[in-house]
Amino acid sequence: MPQNYTITELPGNSKLKLATTDVMNVDERGVKSPEWMIKIGDLLISDVEGFNDYCELFGWYGESSRLTTGDISNQLFTSATLKHTDLVLLLPNGGHGAQLESKMNIGLPLDAVQIIRLGNIKATKVKLQVIDYTNCRIQSFQQQLDRVILSLSVSTKTNTVFVYDNSGTNKGQMVSKVDYSKNTAE
Numbered sequence: 327m328p329q330n331y332t333i334t335e336l337p338g339n340s341k342l343k344l345a346t347t348d349v350m351n352v353d354e355r356g357v358k359s360p361e362w363m364i365k366i367g368d369l370l371i372s373d374v375e376g377f378n379d380y381c382e383l384f385g386w387y388g389e390s391s392r393l394t395t396g397d398i399s400n401q402l403f404t405s406a407t408l409k410h411t412d413l414v415l416l417l418p419n420g421g422h423g424a425q426l427e428s429k430m431n432i433g434l435p436l437d438a439v440q441i442i443r444l445g446n447i448k449a450t451k452v453k454l455q456v457i458d459y460t461n462c463r464i465q466s467f468q469q470q471l472d473r474v475i476l477s478l479s480v481s482t483k484t485n486t487v488f489v490y491d492n493s494g495t496n497k498g499q500m501v502s503k504v505d506y507s508k509n510t511a512e
Contacts, residue, residue, distance in 0.1 A: 364417060365438075365439070365440040387411075413452050413476075414476070419471075435461050435462060439480075440459075459482055459483055481506055
């Protein structure tokens with residue numbers, strides 16, 4: 327599947343650059359449904375079959391890290407600190423925009439946020455990747471015309487990548503789990 331992205335610098339105080347879907351140069355041979363979609367509780371809707379409680383995700387950024395010390399001669403040169411940057415999301419505005427802003431204003435967490443990557447295998451829409459975040463707090467809400475930029479702090483992350491062979495047969499999945507609030511990983 328061809329990559330259809332452009333790098334966009336987000337407005338505001340940060341100099342964060344985000345890979346966003348390129349809607350100006352659409353590949354007519356590719357996936358007709360969005361490649362990236364997001365689900366935030368029961369706030370979103372779409373017409374994509376099987377994903378009616380999601381919406382298209384125009385771009386996102388999140389980085390996991392493990393802090394290290396400068397003394398690499400010691401066996402314990404890595405600290406026990408796992409961290410995740412704020413999760414930055416770029417999605418269309420709609421009725422959910424006001425609901426998300428209200429949750430930020432009154433300090434209510436988003437219990438579950440799910441990002442999925444879709445692809446076509448043998449003319450069938452399949453999930454290629456699913457990333458689940460829980461107990462997310464909205465750090466900032468920014469509207470830019472018909473798009474919303476959210477910045478979330480996250481407590482947990484589960485990254486599931488579905489593996490397919492060259493013939494399109496599902497060979498299983500690989501999973502990574504992190505709980506940043508308890509500093510544990512699997």
